[in-house]
Amino acid sequence: MPDVAPLHIVSGKGGTGKTTVALALALMLRRTGEVLVCEVESRHGLSEAAGFTRVEVGEERRVSIAGQDLRMLSVDSRHALRDYLESHVRLGVAGAILDKAGFVDFASELAPGLRDVLLTGKVYQAARRRLKGQPDAVDSVVMDAPPTGRIESFLTAGEALAEVVVVGPIAPQAQSIMALLRAETTQVHLVTTCTEMALTETLQTIDALSRHGIGIGHVIVNQVIADPPPLPDSVTDTALRDAWERDTAVVAGQQPWAEQLADRLAELGRGPALTLPLLPDEVGPDDLSRIADLLAEGWDA
Secondary structure, eight states: OOOOOOEEEEEEOTTSOHHHHHHHHHHHHHTTSOEEEEEOSSSOHHHHHHTSOOOOTTOEEEEEETTEEEEEEEOOHHHHHHHHIIIIIOOTHHHHHHHHTTHHHHHHHHSTTHHHHHHHHHHHHHHTHHHHTOTTOOSEEEEEOOOHHHHHHHHTHHHHHHHHOOSSTHHHHHHHHHHHHTSTTEEEEEEEOSSHHHHHHHHHHHHHHHHTTOOEEEEEEEEEOOOOOOOOTTOOOHHHHHHHHHHHHHHHHHHHHHHHHHHHHHHTTOOOOEEEEOOOSSOOHHHHHHHHHHHHHHTTO
């Protein structure tokens, strides 16, 4: 019998490029199987990063990026609640009425963690399609998750919910979601930059998720500026020399943080971080394909 599709959760401090990395990771995994990439914050960041018409909330459709096709899903808590009510409570039209009346906000106040459980529940269902032999089954699921400042509470919402909801269908569903998040097939990949705040949050997240039994995959250091080659004394152009000095200073500033990360990962018995170069502000399909290539080089090393 087929197993649950592996779940790859991508998080990182805001501004580190986690959405771009999530999309590139999906492209990398697509080379060996069918992939669904999900966004759960209603920001349409995946669509913007890929440069096509956004996938509306509640919609799943096939998209083409850099010559490869992916399934893309956008989820929010209201659509997830409506689907949950229709599937488990069979309220039909009443579910839509409760949705418009702001029931999800009200219920979230009463049951901490409900909103995030609803969101992760949709991804949980997608990962189980292969297990159930559904025609839209995929071989891997990639989630563009909330940033590191919120990822612990987001991924452990099922635990918080279980403390206040002990009966009814939502309780076992929350337990099943937590079981998937702790499964060997689930990994959280953390995107960071060589800056103090981003690295601090990354290391704190590794410790926090490890305490909950949630597996950490790769740490990916993004926006790394390579050490510029020596500038010949014969170069007198002021602009070129200023640019060289600026890049040299940035590299020097990155170095101590890169060393701190390497030391900490070694202490934890983890492999070295993957590194990605600084790319233009506007990342296009070719850039995403290049990032996918770079990820593939070090993914199983």
